[in-house]
Amino acid sequence: MEEVTYQGLTFEPYIRREEIAKQVHRLAQEIKRDYDGKNPLFLCVLNGSFIFAADLFRACSLHDAEITFIRFKSYDGMSSTGEVKQLMGLSEQIQDRHVIIVEDIIDSGITAAQLRKELAKQSPASVKMVSLLFKPDALTVGEGPEYVGFSIPSKFILGYGLDLDGLARNLPDIYVLKEK
Numbered sequence: 001m002e003e004v005t006y007q008g009l010t011f012e013p014y015i016r017r018e019e020i021a022k023q024v025h026r027l028a029q030e031i032k033r034d035y036d037g038k039n040p041l042f043l044c045v046l047n048g049s050f051i052f053a054a055d056l057f058r059a060c061s062l063h064d065a066e067i068t069f070i071r072f073k074s075y076d077g078m079s080s081t082g083e084v085k086q087l088m089g090l091s092e093q094i095q096d097r098h099v100i101i102v103e104d105i106i107d108s109g110i111t112a113a114q115l116r117k118e119l120a121k122q123s124p125a126s127v128k129m130v131s132l133l134f135k136p137d138a139l140t141v142g143e144g145p146e147y148v149g150f151s152i153p154s155k156f157i158l159g160y161g162l163d164l165d166g167l168a169r170n171l172p173d174i175y176v177l178k179e180k
Contacts, residue, residue, distance in 0.1 A: 011175035028059030048104035113142030
């Protein structure tokens with residue numbers, strides 16, 4: 001893996017695709033164990049988690065699982081705006097359903113807390129969250145995810161679905177902003 005440059009910023013390799021695949025497989029096995037026979041609904045938070053959600057959903061191999069998508073935006077460039085905008089909402093009924101929120105990354109927890117609060121109003125059987133990446137030092141609101149791929153420090157990263165103004169989502173590995 002080599003360094004990559006986007007918008008004049010240099011990023012260096014951080015988590016290789018092989019390590020990502022191992023964690024996705026581990027998370028899938030945990031979820032399969034916990035939800036086998038429960039007809040869970042995976043709720044993929046777009047845009048960042050679509051790659052992770054697809055890999056995780058396939059790896060879970062739950063025959064009675066379903067997947068749907070919602071879209072939020074809370075970042076502008078490299079920083080969180082502190083404001084969450086819902087761009088595409090949930091159309092499925094979730095009353096008495098087991099819901100698994102699929103996130104690419106949890107940092108401040110603002111989006112996650114708002115989403116959990118909104119879903120609770122619809123009386124699901126349960127709501128749990130799986131996140132490929134979790135920045136525990138950045139968490140200011142709510143609680144962390146129940147299923148975590150990697151706990152990482154509060155640094156800006158991209159690749160494997162994570163972006164910089166829409167760019168770099170298609171990188172198969174995860175990169176971190178190179179410090180000067």
